């Protein structure tokens with residue numbers, strides 16, 4: 001199916017994009033970056049914006065920079081760039097691991113991290129990892145710039161804390177402490193590659209090898225990505241034996257209102273969340289110990 005007719009605008013700067021968002025708010029307006037989430041829903045006529053603002057040519061919105069406090073990833077950075085960038089491999093290997101598992105080559109070449117977080121698909125990969133990494137979103141609106149901690153960003157089905165006249169300009173990922181390991185485990189939908197369930201774990205060990213800190217992010221299970229707080233609490237401060245990890249990750253679905261749809265039943269998702277959380281924590285612990 002073809003999309004409804006729309007007027008195409010090409011923004012030369014973030015400020016211009018914000019002005020256009022405000023100007024056309026009443027008629028229906030959308031930003032477009034890689035187009036790999038927006039165009040499919042426009043073709044299905046689930047979204048019918050009268051105006052499209054292309055932000056793909058805005059200078060300075062793509063690219064990755066590494067500092068002592070972590071990584072700053074421009075909103076237009078593609079999945080492929082995250083998959084292959086040496087600074088990401090060094091400072092946030094979890095993101096490279098996730099990027100490599102997004103869709104297929106074409107999707108990875110066009111899709112952007114800013115588009116992924118703004119779209120907030122409940123089965124997108126990055127939200128789980130960004131929750132586990134404790135990232136923050138840098139956004140710009142008519143009143144200037146603000147940062148939104150990831151824990152406050154994803155609020156519901158395809159819904160974020162962004163205002164309609166705000167643009168995501170970057171994602172900031174803090175530097176990981178030493179003795180930290182990360183892992184992303186995903187059961188992919190065989191047709192699209194989206195996560196039926198995906199679990200990311202970031203584990204920091206203390207000098208004795210016990211769990212100093214842990215964050216577990218879950219995607220695909222509920223209507224938005226979330227932390228597995230009960231499992232985290234059961235692991236923090238503990239010696240990470242197989243039994244302790246199994247008992248804790250059997251609580252990874254606690255607090256998630258599990259989706260039940262054509263892709264998987266709620267009960268299947270529950271078992272996947274628990275099993276993938278266990279695998280993610282085990283792999284992260286092994287990687288933390290290897291450093």
Ligand SMILES: Cc1cc2nc3c(=O)[nH]c(=O)nc-3n(C[C@H](O)[C@H](O)[C@H](O)COP(=O)(O)OP(=O)(O)OC[C@H]3O[C@@H](n4cnc5c(N)ncnc54)[C@H](O)[C@@H]3O)c2cc1C
Nearest residue numbers: 033034035036037038103111112115118124125168193194
């Ligand atoms: C076949 C297929 C398979 C896929 N498989 C996966 C997968 O396995 N895992 C996965 O996570 N994703 C998957 N995706 C989605 C893909 O990763 C998209 O690229 C991504 O979700 C959206 O990024 P985009 O740049 O294409 O955004 P767009 O489609 O351009 O935009 C998406 C939404 O975000 C808004 N937006 C875009 N950029 C910004 C910004 N900077 N600030 C504010 N709002 C913005 C747009 O207005 C729109 O509402 C798949 C897509 C396809 C078509």
